[in-house]
Amino acid sequence: MSAAPARHRSFVSTATELRALLTQRFPDAVPVPRVGGTAPVPLGVAALEHAFPTGGLPRGRLTAWLPQGGATAILRAACRATTTTGERSAWIDSAGHMAPDWDDHGPLLVRPTSRINALRWGEGLLRSGGFALVVVMGAEPQGTETVRLARAAHEGGAALVALTTQATMAALRVTSRILPHGYRWQRGPFADPAAVHSATIEVRVRAPGWNERAEVVLPVTPYDLRLALDPDLVDRRGVIR
């Protein structure tokens, strides 16, 4: 009876040794802030890097991103940065939201036929090991689906970002929102708001032992087709009612 505790004491005597043993035996259980060695997937937004534990999106892990504004802009920048460094990224858009100014040279854009097929696409791309970043949008994984996706991300070594409200199995939890009073407007001749110039995005990143926030100002791409010779004027030909 007394021999067993003595043997355990010989294996692990301090918390540091215990941590080292866990890191060695169960690397997936190590919180993201303590993970070292592999370079993260770049974010493409320098002002946000200090808020993330490793300076980017962790490889082989699931990041749950609660979208309340600005998530698409930041993740598209991450996809572009990934592609620019010579790796592949994929964007699985199950919601079917069309962005008329989508960057065609960035990620591989997938339009799955259903929610479950979106998750199948995600699992297949992640498990292949050929993609550094996979973003799943509009298809929230639930229950065992999350487990499968997280396992596929681990096997393929890719950073998986799911735009979801559920943070189960996520190694990193990110919330982004546009600050209501962070808009900068261009005013018209009557001092009315005429066009949005930029917006301030607040990003909060949480992980075990990590809670950071950062703010970044992003320009707002206008939606309207400029036909006037003056680039700051929209087409105001008037309508007949």
Added chain:
Amino acid sequence: MTCGWRWTLTSSIAVVSSGNDVRAHSRECLAPFPITVLLGAANIDPAIPAMLRGVGIETCGELAALDQEAIEVRLGADGVRLWRLARAEERWRPPPSLPRMLPCASLEWTDYALRDVERMLFVIHGLLGSVCDALRARGEGARRLTLSFALDNRSTYEHVLGAARATASRVSWMRLIRASLESVHVPDAVTGITLRADEVGAVHGRQGDVFDRGFATASAAESAVAQLLDARLGDIVTLATTDHPLPERRGVWQVRESVSVGAVCDNDPAARSATIIQRAPSLTLQLLPTPHAAAVTTARRRDHVYPIRYTDVTAQAGVPVDIVSAAGPDDISGGQWEGVPYTRSYFHCVTADGHLVLLFRDADDAWYLHGWWD
């Protein structure tokens, strides 16, 4: 007419070059040579030159001077062929190029007829092995295969299958065929199956690039994408932009049938940096697939009204959303020449919770939520 060819007799005798009358010139060149030089050019009875020598004909020129009938009566068909050679009238032509045969395999049976798909798949599996082996030996892969079923009613039913990329993988094709046959109804019992490759493409290794970090995984990525595309789980799309004033018609998504994900990026590091600079992150408009009807409360501002609160009627939640700032109206009208006229007044509005949304009012004073910035 000028011909640009020349030919050589194998016994290093003569070279006939181009000229206005190639045949006459060739005949002149051949004339002084003994008849035996012609034996190598055709499979002719070697006894014939000896018979000709017996009647005093020893050279090609002397043989060419005779009549065809005289030769045919005395020496038969071989004699005529030799006479034609001596007159440089050999009708040899370069063999026509044969059409390129694509791999094909078939099997027929007569004692019974098959209706069970699983038993057909067993046959197809064997045929596919032959076709894939043949493709692999040529360094090619099939992009399209045709399954031809010989039916019991003496008709034929054909089914075409396509793959996202050229492949000679038996496993990939078998998976495609199995998935495809589940939805195919063959009209009668099957007494034979033919499998042929209709469209093939080269399957070659990609040139390595030391700057491409994704090169090592290119094959795995392509295989995964091709497999998912073949399973019909969705599409890979690209965007084609137009100059249409309506946002929803400004971008057109186009489905890509075959995808190459091997090459990741430009090799020029400067070009990569330039791409990043040009594409700084920004909030962009996300459009709903179809605009949602909205109930809007408005207020008056000089000569127009603007929204101060809206409720997304289409969404199940239907919670009123307060608007703290609204820019607009941006009026758009047109489409008279296309037969679908439109008149819209757009407002981009900041909601109380910080979202930037796009609302518009049409000519019937109905309000819609069109999208948001994200």
